[in-house]
Amino acid sequence: MNESVPTDPTSTDAPRYDFRAAEPAWQRAWAERGSFHVDDVPVGGKPKYYVLEMFPYPSGKIHMGHVRNYTLGDVVARYKRARGFEVLHPMGWDAFGLPAENAARERGIHPAKWTWDNIAAMRAELQRMGLSLDWDREFATCDPAYYGHQQKLFLDFLTAGLVERKESWVNWDPVDGTVLANEQVIDGRGWRSGALVEKKQLSQWFLRITAYAPDLLSALDTLDRWPERVRLMQSNWIGRSEGALLSFTLTQQEGDIAKAEVFTTRPDTLFGMSFLALAPEHPLAAAVAARDPGAAAFIADCRRMGTSEAVIETAEKLGYDTGLTVQHPFIEGATFPVWIANFVLMEYGTGAIFGCPAHDQRDLDFARKYGLHVTPVVLPAAGDPASFAVGNEAYVGAGTIFNSGLLDGLEVDAAKRSIIAELEKRRIGTGVVNWRLRDWGVSRQRYWGCPIPVIHCDACGIVPVPADQLPVRLPDDVTFDKPGNPLDHHPTWKYVACPKCGAAARRETDTFDTFVDSSWYFARYCSPKVDVPVDRAAVDHWMPVDQYIGGIEHAILHLLYSRFFTRAMKQTGHIAVEEPFAGLFTQGMVNHESYRATDGTWLYPDEIEKRPDGTASHRETGAPVVVGRVEAMSKSKRNTVDPGAIIDRYGADTARWFILSDNPPERDMEWTEAGVAGAYRFTQRVFRLVEGCDEMAAAMPSEFGAAGRDLRHVAHRTIAAVSDALESFSFNVAVARLYEFVNAIADADRANDRAGLPWARREAMEILARLISPMMPHLAEQIYRRLHPAAAALVVDLPWPQPDPALVAAETVTIAVQVMGKLRATIAVQPNAAADTVIAAAESEPNVMRLLAGKHVVKRVHVPNRIVNFVLAG
RNA sequence: GCGAGAGUGGCGGAACGGUAGACGCAGUCGACUCAAAAUCGACCGACCUUCGGUCAUGGGGGUUCGAAUCCCCCCUCUCGCACCA
Numbered sequence: 011m012n013e014s015v016p017t018d019p020t021s022t023d024a025p026r027y028d029f030r031a032a033e034p035a036w037q038r039a040w041a042e043r044g045s046f047h048v049d050d051v052p053v054g055g056k057p058k059y060y061v062l063e064m065f066p067y068p069s070g071k072i073h074m075g076h077v078r079n080y081t082l083g084d085v086v087a088r089y090k091r092a093r094g095f096e097v098l099h100p101m102g103w104d105a106f107g108l109p110a111e112n113a114a115r116e117r118g119i120h121p122a123k124w125t126w127d128n129i130a131a132m133r134a135e136l137q138r139m140g141l142s143l144d145w146d147r148e149f150a151t152c153d154p155a156y157y158g159h160q161q162k163l164f165l166d167f168l169t170a171g172l173v174e175r176k177e178s179w180v181n182w183d184p185v186d187g188t189v190l191a192n193e194q195v196i197d198g199r200g201w202r203s204g205a206l207v208e209k210k211q212l213s214q215w216f217l218r219i220t221a222y223a224p225d226l227l228s229a230l231d232t233l234d235r236w237p238e239r240v241r242l243m244q245s246n247w248i249g250r251s252e253g254a255l256l257s258f259t260l261t262q263q264e265g266d267i268a269k270a271e272v273f274t275t276r277p278d279t280l281f282g283m284s285f286l287a288l289a290p291e292h293p294l295a296a297a298v299a300a301r302d303p304g305a306a307a308f309i310a311d312c313r314r315m316g317t318s319e320a321v322i323e324t325a326e327k328l329g330y331d332t333g334l335t336v337q338h339p340f341i342e343g344a345t346f347p348v349w350i351a352n353f354v355l356m357e358y359g360t361g362a363i364f365g366c367p368a369h370d371q372r373d374l375d376f377a378r379k380y381g382l383h384v385t386p387v388v389l390p391a392a393g394d395p396a397s398f399a400v401g402n403e404a405y406v407g408a409g410t411i412f413n414s415g416l417l418d419g420l421e422v423d424a425a426k427r428s429i430i431a432e433l434e435k436r437r438i439g440t441g442v443v444n445w446r447l448r449d450w451g452v453s454r455q456r457y458w459g460c461p462i463p464v465i466h467c468d469a470c471g472i473v474p475v476p477a478d479q480l481p482v483r484l485p486d487d488v489t490f491d492k493p494g495n496p497l498d499h500h501p502t503w504k505y506v507a508c509p510k511c512g513a514a515a516r517r518e519t520d521t522f523d524t525f526v527d528s529s530w531y532f533a534r535y536c537s538p539k540v541d542v543p544v545d546r547a548a549v550d551h552w553m554p555v556d557q558y559i560g561g562i563e564h565a566i567l568h569l570l571y572s573r574f575f576t577r578a579m580k581q582t583g584h585i586a587v588e589e590p591f592a593g594l595f596t597q598g599m600v601n602h603e604s605y606r607a608t609d610g611t612w613l614y615p616d617e618i619e620k621r622p623d624g625t626a627s628h629r630e631t632g633a634p635v636v637v638g639r640v641e642a643m644s645k646s647k648r649n650t651v652d653p654g655a656i657i658d659r660y661g662a663d664t665a666r667w668f669i670l671s672d673n674p675p676e677r678d679m680e681w682t683e684a685g686v687a688g689a690y691r692f693t694q695r696v697f698r699l700v701e702g703c704d705e706m707a708a709a710m711p712s713e714f715g716a717a718g719r720d721l722r723h724v725a726h727r728t729i730a731a732v733s734d735a736l737e738s739f740s741f742n743v744a745v746a747r748l749y750e751f752v753n754a755i756a757d758a759d760r761a762n763d764r765a766g767l768p769w770a771r772r773e774a775m776e777i778l779a780r781l782i783s784p785m786m787p788h789l790a791e792q793i794y795r796r797l798h799p800a801a802a803a804l805v806v807d808l809p810w811p812q813p814d815p816a817l818v819a820a821e822t823v824t825i826a827v828q829v830m831g832k833l834r835a836t837i838a839v840q841p842n843a844a845a846d847t848v849i850a851a852a853e854s855e856p857n858v859m860r861l862l863a864g865k866h867v868v869k870r871v872h873v874p875n876r877i878v879n880f881v882l883a884g
Numbered sequence: 885g886c887g888a889g890a891g892u893g894g895c896g897g898a899a900c901g902g903u904a905g906a907c908g909c910a911g912u913c914g915a916c917u918c919a920a921a922a923u924c925g926a927c928c929g930a931c932c933u934u935c936g937g938u939c940a941u942g943g944g945g946g947u948u949c950g951a952a953u954c955c956c957c958c959c960u961c962u963c964g965c966a967c968c969a
Binding site (some may be wrong): 021072092238239242243251253272273274276287327352353354356357359363364365366371372376444517562565566630650671673674677682684689695698742743745746747748749753756788824826827831836857870876877879880881 | 885886896898903948967969
């Protein structure tokens, strides 16, 4: 494996492209010229283009996912730049987060040191990729110079009524003393401590994303450069549903509770009611539990069960009859039992439902289990009202309402409207729109995050930190020797005077969810040094991001939060746009084969030797190796490839080229050693071609032979084809066209008719240098310099080449000749030749003649420049 | 369960309804070499009676002069959501 790569580039006779010398040299040249620098508010009138890739978390090393992400972005940035746009292409660090605190707890390294060291290491790795980034704009979200402005934004949101403090149910780890995200609860236990997680009500800060729910949903239609499925995922997440809110009166008051409010999307089925069910966390359930140990035990069971996906999948519907009953709002004297049910969610609607088993599958399962009655009220078109019954499958289709008093005879939709009007008339309910989206809880009991800038005063309540006291900085001297939030344990940090009354008060010790940090960084990049969150002129110029690129895993949370934040910033006067990302591209993952020794231990790709038949053995011991599935690179399976090692061995251009060439960028790709080696061979091949290039003749020759003419056609068509491919994110197709182009240049070198060929060949190399420059920027510069040893210009400063329309047009076209739709011959004709001429030429082809002999041709189809088809009788 | 996307050679993939398999990887043969690597050249879907044919884009129907592409049904895989009332 990999013998094709010389350890010493000078070890063979052929001229070698020495990427180890060339790549850093060109990177220095770009940096010295400030090639990728742009101003906050540019003058000069070039159209702007803002390219952004999702900024990395500084884990310590870049991985292949980063390489793919930043290569894709760099192709776009360099291409748009050549196309005459002023391109903003910044980079920074999503630098707060739990891993830094884990490093502190496990290894005693301060989170700040751990983070900044990682940033330094990763910056160096990224710089080796030769990305066209404006490094002057770099920042890290853990820098007070960033998070101080975030605190200001929060205070502005607070003033604007976009922030709330409210009680909410959270996953609480009693051992670690912290709130856990749903993803951090595994089988009901804390992922770190292993302790049973409790549901706890806690006072938390919330950003009122629900205030924008209608707009966040409807504006999805305007995001026409977003992938359809991302818009769909957001739409589902926001989850609009129309229905009714109605309240049921208890026949006997429970404590001071007299009514239960219910949300339903099927108010038309109200007469099919059989029971009322409460979520275990519902206040009425709690009131019952206070006097009924059976109810209390049932609620405790539900709480322990949790709501993880695996549990829901298998859990059967369980209920507890409270003994309470409610009156039916329309059926005089009818009452229904009130149950507590494990399948009712407190988070959705009102936490209470009315059960109509005939027309809801869950309600039906529940009713069958507990012997509750099932009354159908929607009759299918072909149904007989006297005999229609529901078995074990609820009927959820269209139909006519029956058994329903005033609704009888109405269709489902009409019945909904009618019953809502009636509810509103009697003041027991209203038609409402309900949203699945919840407000965004941003409080985290952690040290390594942005402090929430408020102060708790016993006298004044919650007092915002005055703007002139921002940033609220994290203290450096913290310890991680006990569980819980180090900010809370700090001896002095939280004790401050109330800004209002001066009395002793306490700082908020919670910090922001790190998703807050990434919800506005794209705006900060426009003016990263100013002493306000954003400079209006700068964001007005640069925003929105024209092309955003990142992983599909952020389809909902990060992108939705950013859309919300941008709206909130607009409302508070920081920005003019409300959609942050005009174009979104979601890339696929980078996968790799996995390998295991016969004892089951995972092996790194470096440790194994592949054989041509696809089997493998251990490189050192020769022991057999099991070649496993191609799957996402992960440390535990050791199927990772280190980008740094690849760049050492093959160079950045090779890595970039391979990652672009393998497949369409939105799909998952497989990283293969053979594929990288192939890309490396291509870089050397291109370099050899320029070595064989003659000096440019001063003027274009007046005559070209066939080879020169053909090459010029290919060159100019390649410009057109590569441009099209780059515009449509078909980078693998752009690569394929460039392979063809290089093959054509090599073919021309073997041609006999050499008139004008040296000139044409050199023109081809010039075009090649520019066309590969978005993908392989270093090699492009190297070729260009070889062609123009004295030139001061760099490819990076040159405009994108324009194809000559006369050369893009064909001299002859190949027409496919079909008989009865099957290909029988091809003929070469002049472009746009007359139908008669083409059909005559086609009919004179021997093979066609043979097939047409003695047959009656009923139709001759001619599609100009494409095809002739003879349709025979019978 | 609901929703979305995808099924094309050994592999990744290409193909405005118009020559299916571009281009790359892997492979075969040859040249160069003492040899190998690199490089260069040729071949490379299956099958047959091989200057010519037949069959082939998950399966089955349909529309069309012509379908990988459009329509209907089915199968498989991937992803997302999910006791959402």
